[in-house]
Amino acid sequence: MGQLSTYDFTFDTDVFKRLALSDSGFVFDPVTGKSYTVNDTGFWLIKQLQKNSNLNALHAQIMREFDGEVQVIERNVVEFLDQIRQYVL
Amino acid sequence: MxxxxxxxxxxxxxxxxxxxxxxxxxxxxxxxxxxxxxxxxxxxxxxxxxxxxxxxxxxxxxxxxxxxxxxxxxxxxxxxxxxxxxxxxxxxxxxxxxxxxxxxxxxxxxxxxxxxxxIPDAEQLNRRDKNRLPELSRQAGVKSPEITQISHPGFFYTCHQKGWQYPLVVKGIYYDAGIAFNADEGAALFRKISAEWGLPILVQRYIGGEEFNLTGIGDGKGLLHGSVMMRKRAVTDKGKAWAGVTIHDEVLLNTAKQLVEELRWVGPLEVEILRTPQGIYNLIEINPRFPAWIYLSAAAGCNLPWMLVKMIQKEVIESQSPEIGKYYIRYSxxxxxxxxxxxxxxxxxxxxxxxxxxx
Missing domain, CATH: 3.40.50.20 (Rossmann fold)
Incomplete structure (x- = not known):
């Protein structure tokens, strides 16, 4: 693991569990009333985080699911997690 | 009856x-x-x-x-x-x-x-006056920004000497409010609001954050019935909700319950809470009536005005949970x-x- 291994993953993981996800990519937070849209990859990532917020497990899942350069994938995941931290948490 | x-x-x-x-x-x-x-x-x-x-x-x-x-x-x-x-x-x-x-x-x-x-009695009504909110908040164990009562716009030019920093929230005793970022804006708001709603004017410390509202009915014995929570999604120039969505926030609910219990509130009310980015819930206002967005309660399956009618008639009221994620958008x-x-x-x-x- 590269960037993901050093990522400061201090999330309130209950937040992921409470999010209502629709297949359309519409995400609704029933506590704050905020809604978001995510693409297929973002949808998949939030689904994973709802099931398991352990970074090692997430990394392994990502490597199984996606083809591409590891560093690029990890950078994208880190950016997405930063966006979640900024907007959702 | x-x-x-x-x-x-x-x-x-x-x-x-x-x-x-x-x-x-x-x-x-x-x-x-x-x-x-x-x-x-x-x-x-x-x-x-x-x-x-x-x-x-x-x-x-x-x-x-x-x-x-x-x-x-x-x-x-x-x-x-x-x-x-x-x-x-x-x-x-x-x-x-x-x-x-x-x-x-x-x-x-x-x-x-x-x-x-x-409806509440005079003491219950007065305890939720805007200028008494900090006192009520202390008694109920919830947080609320400091507030002071003024009767002259000169306050805004000397307030820093008493530890009041801009921005400040300027409010009428009954209605209307605005945010002042400097002394001139504060004085202008003072004149505008006092011309319409009279004196005194209230000045509240500004707390950044997101506003969440809850409406329900107090039974006078300390219990809150049929609460519906809403987050504003769009506001008018006056900061009134133009669109919103039903939510469920346990902290907001418990805060409202504490206030209703402390007041032994009777009748409808709306609790306005500001949640800071740090997750601290601050009481901003308690309105002694249903809010303008109350139709959302019926639309979400928890018809509070009808529940009020049944409570007045001393009929059995059923516990109803509103559907979460119900949006409203006001139109004229x-x-x-x-x-x-x-x-x-x-x-x-x-x-x-x-x-x-x-x-």
């Missing part, structure tokens, strides 16, 4: 439906009208011939003008007696803050007439009336008989 919920006659005040800042009366009436159990009459009471709710026949069965609250208790009582003589009603639901002091003083007279209402629509209707309201303070009979 010997009337059933289905045939009950309900008078509702606050029918101003100005798009940017409507009263809640029309929304309360709409909730009751849509209850499948209701088969009674709704009598609209309002203050201005231009209050459009007076003319909405599909929601209000009949309508009358009232004297403004500043006219005093006697004028209000006489007018209510006059209306009651023409058209008796069983329940009165006030929807404006400024009406409550008069109605609290008149409640015994109203009871003798056979009119029931569920023109209502058109004949000259004769406007004339009747202007001259006689009521809809003309022809229009009532045509319903």
């Amino acid at each position: 010997d009337f059933s919920s289905s045939s009950v006659r309900i008078a509702i005040t606050g029918l101003n439906a100005k798009p940017d800042n409507p009263s809640s009366g029309l929304a309360v009436a709409r909730c009751i009208r849509e209850s499948l159990e209701f088969n009674g009459n709704i009598i609209g009471l309002s203050y201005d011939v231009m209050d459009s709710g007076l003319y909405l026949n599909e929601i209000i069965d009949s309508a009358y003008l009232l004297p403004y609250p500043s006219s005093g208790d006697q004028a209000l009582l006489e007018r209510l007696q006059e209306i009651y003589h023409k058209e008796p009603f069983d329940i009165l639901i006030p929807c404006l803050d400024a009406e409550l002091p008069n109605l609290i003083r008149l409640r015994k007279h109203l009871k003798q007439m056979g009119i029931a209402l569920l 629509q023109d209502t058109v009336i004949d000259r004769s209707e406007y004339e009747s309201m202007t001259i006689w303070g009521q809809r003309n008989e022809k229009n009532i009979n045509e319903k």
Whole structure:
């Protein structure tokens, strides 16, 4: 693991569990009333985080699911997690 | 009381439906009208011939003008007696803050007439005054920003000496508020708000964050019934909700429960909370009535105005949980009336008989 291994993953993981996800990519937070849209990859990532917020497990899942350069994938995941931290948490 | 919920006659005040800042009366009436159990009459009471709710026949069965609250208790009582003589009603639901002091003083007279209402007493009402919120918050164990009462705009030019830093929230004693980022803006807000709502003016420390609202009904024994929570999704120029969505926030709910328990609140209320980015919940206001967005409660399956009617009638109320994620977006629509209707309201303070009979 590269960037993901050093990522400061201090999330309130209950937040992921409470999010209502629709297949359309519409995400609704029933506590704050905020809604978001995510693409297929973002949808998949939030689904994973709802099931398991352990970074090692997430990394392994990502490597199984996606083809591409590891560093690029990890950078994208880190950016997405930063966006979640900024907007959702 | 010997009337059933289905045939009950309900008078509702606050029918101003100005798009940017409507009263809640029309929304309360709409909730009751849509209850499948209701088969009674709704009598609209309002203050201005231009209050459009007076003319909405599909929601209000009949309508009358009232004297403004500043006219005093006697004028209000006489007018209510006059209306009651023409058209008796069983329940009165006030929807404006400024009406409550008069109605609290008149409640015994109203009871003798056979009119029931569920409102707080004077002490309960006063404890939630904006200038007393910090004291109430301490007693209830919730947080609230510091507030001070002023009667001169000079405060804004010297307040830094007393530790008040900009931005500051400037509020009217009943309505209206704005944020001042410097002394000139503060003084301008002081003049604008005091010209409309009078003195004193309240100054509150500014706390950044997101506003969450809860409405429910206090039973007077410390319990909160049928709470519905909402987050504003769009606001008007006056900061009033234009769109919103039902939510469920356990901390917000518990905060409201603590306040209702501390006050032993009786009747409808709206609790306004600001959640800071650090997750701290601050009490901003308690409104002693249903909010203008109350129709969302019925739409989400927890019809609070109808629950209020049942509570007043001492009927068993069922616990209802609102559907979470129900959005509302306010819209405005023109209502058109004949000259004769406007004339009747202007001259006689009521809809003309022809229009009532045509319903």
